[in-house]
Amino acid sequence: MRAFVVSDHGVPPKIKDLPEPVPGPGQVRIRIHACGLNFADLLMAKGTYQETPAPPFTLGMEIAGVVEALGEGVTAPALGSRVAVFEGSGGLAEAGVFSAARCVVIPDSMPFNEAAGFLVAYGTSHLALTDRARLQKGERLLVLGAAGGVGLTAVELGAAMGAEVIAVARGADKLAVAKAAGATHVIDSDTADLRAEVKALGGADVVYDAVGGDGFKAAMRATNPGGRLIVIGFASGDVPQIPANHLLVKNIDAIGFYWGGYLKWAPERLAASLADLMQMYEAGQLLPHIGAQRPLSDAADALELLRSRKVSGKVVVTI
Structure with missing residues (x-):
């Protein structure tokens, strides 16, 4: 699979071919459709974010896609579920493994590009x-x-x-x-x-x-x-x-x-907040604004748009 990889801090990330990951206990593998970029991705590429993984790693904290494999002990979300996930990295790739507990099932009415920039x-x-x-x-x-x-x-x-x-x-x-x-x-x-x-x-x-x-x-x-x-x-x-x-x-x-931080010390409050937001979205009260959208092959350009602050709303990479 293709992934946008940071080989070392301060070195520009590049598209690389990696083996498809296998989900471990408590994880799911997701076929990624879109990845929302965040300012933290820029800091992570430089190694200055407070929770930066050791290189090499795949950038992308916020993704949306379809669950295609379950790790040991996982019963939900079900295979084929449309989900959004926020995790530390791994989103700028064709597939990734993520914690099942962090998956949020998204409404059928929510496109993947909006879901990837929502959470x-x-x-x-x-x-x-x-x-x-x-x-x-x-x-x-x-x-x-x-x-x-x-x-x-x-x-x-x-x-x-x-x-x-x-x-x-x-x-x-x-x-x-x-x-x-x-x-x-x-x-x-x-x-x-x-x-x-x-x-x-x-x-x-x-x-x-x-x-x-x-x-x-x-x-x-x-x-x-x-x-x-x-x-x-x-x-x-x-x-x-x-x-x-x-x-x-x-x-x-x-x-x-x-x-x-709420994922660690108050996950129930974060979950309740996201549930409220999904209800607001389904009721038509929220209209996500995507300022720019780029394919995975142009992920570097998408990061530059974010860095330059030339666009309004969310920058999203489609996979």
Whole structure:
């Protein structure tokens, strides 16, 4: 089978021929139809992600496909099931073995390309906004990186939860995508005085930040007393340092959030969140946005699109 393999950290990944894997106890083999890319894939290729496998390994954390073989002790999902899976690696390949316990059966109405970009993006925003930030109807939600893979889902889910959403993104095209996803207000990150514009709108009650850098600093200064800043990631490459005295004086919370961590310490909450999201999808309340799609042979180009942040929504590789 073909797979997109990292032979060593810092060396560009390449398509290689590998033997098809055999599922072990508790695993299933999946014929992969699509793989959703995440910012963590870029970090993993460089060896800087917090959970990077030892090379060689196949990139791709988030996949969708069909179960074609069961390992010892596995009774579900059944052979032939359409599933989505989030695991550490292995997705940019024609087949892979994954933990049966992590498989989520997807609705027949959900195409594989949407399913491959669904779990992490929507799962991150749903748990972050409900479980950690405790977003309430009528609050003002500020989303930084609002046209990115996770940011756009935060806009969509925040609007669905009854928040007044302020979306921050770069350029008119991305702002239009955020507006279509439910943003009440849009701000161009390239031209705006972010703090001043957010304050003029009444300030932020909750800040959702997947970017870091100067945007986080400006957003913190525009957060209302009693507000919550939720740290999702650092797409800018700049990890901001938070002055604790600002948190104290303004009575605000800085909250860390790592969706993958719930797999280890609160899997039941993650499962409940995904079940809610699947119901919302089937009810037509969620409309996943795929910004770009490439075949496996162009996986390097797909990663470059993600790195350059030239597309809105999710980047997906079809197998």
